[in-house]
Amino acid sequence: MENVLNDAIRTALTSNAVSIAEFDEVVRRHQKRVYRVLFVLLRDPDEADSLTQECFLRAYQNIDRFRGECSVQTWLLRIAVNLAKDHERNRKFSFWKRFLGFSNEEMHARAIEFPAPGPNPEQSLIERAQVQAVWDAVHELSPQQRTIFTLRFVEELELSEIAVVLGLQTGSVKAQLFRSVHMVRRKLKEQQWR
């Protein structure tokens, strides 16, 4: 049933004759995933919300470019990842603006509240610290490595799908994922030794 619906949406998108009601269905089916990826990449719920909206708006405006060569999900994730990349670039630029005194905006690095994983308080604390360590380690990765790590482990995409989203070779994705896991592991070890 799921596949039939996916095919119907894909056909509608490929024919470029999508009504707003049909597109609402696309939004409803993919908004959580797009939001989640943006949330992990940006660490900011408000920015993730705003860019999720922007992602679907762009998708609608560029429906004529969707040729059906990849899945709707892959296409939307590609838009989302590009938006996150642009956002990071702008954020860096605004950092320099703030640094040079051209802007009074406060840097908004948000502390994410992680849910307590277990009923045992001591165990919860350890696990929360562990999650925080991975989270911090992931954020020290390069934007592309972070994206690959997120798509692989949070979204559980295949390496070939990640390659399509990022427009890379599968081998390159694998190499970068290897490096990012290695770096996360090293950070975790450093954390344990503290």
Add this chain to the structure above:
Amino acid sequence: MAIDKDPHDDRVLESLVGRSISAEDHLLACEPCRSEQNLLAASIRAFSDAARETSDHPTHFWTRQAAQIHSRISSTRTSGMAFRYRMTSALAALAIAALLLLLRAPVPQPEPQLAIGSASDHELLLEVERALQRDTPAALEPVTLLVEDISGTTSDSAPSFSKEQSHHAN
């Protein structure tokens, strides 16, 4: 940095990155690597679960978000249609104005041809006669004067000038 050079490390990472038969074989045989791999996999899984839970929201959040996307798309569509309507109207108005200008523009009249009469023939004959009486052709007169000036015969040029004057007097 000692961690980087551990030969077992690659096997642990390979097993996490993708399916690797050699890595899996190694993990089956190597207890420290297996526990290392389990620990790392558990940390990543905990991170993944936390990311999923933290990014999850109640239904009203998704409903509001979908509604906002819908309204943004609708407004873009409406403004796009309004823009197309305005452009079409402007182009139509421009075409009408151009048509009116073309219709109102004065039709170029053919220039009236000069009547060639007997009087002009007579003047032409007189002109030919005058030209024949000159020492130098009319077109070369300025050059002649210039040559005379350069050769420094300013005083000698007087007779020529007077001669010319006498020609004109005739």
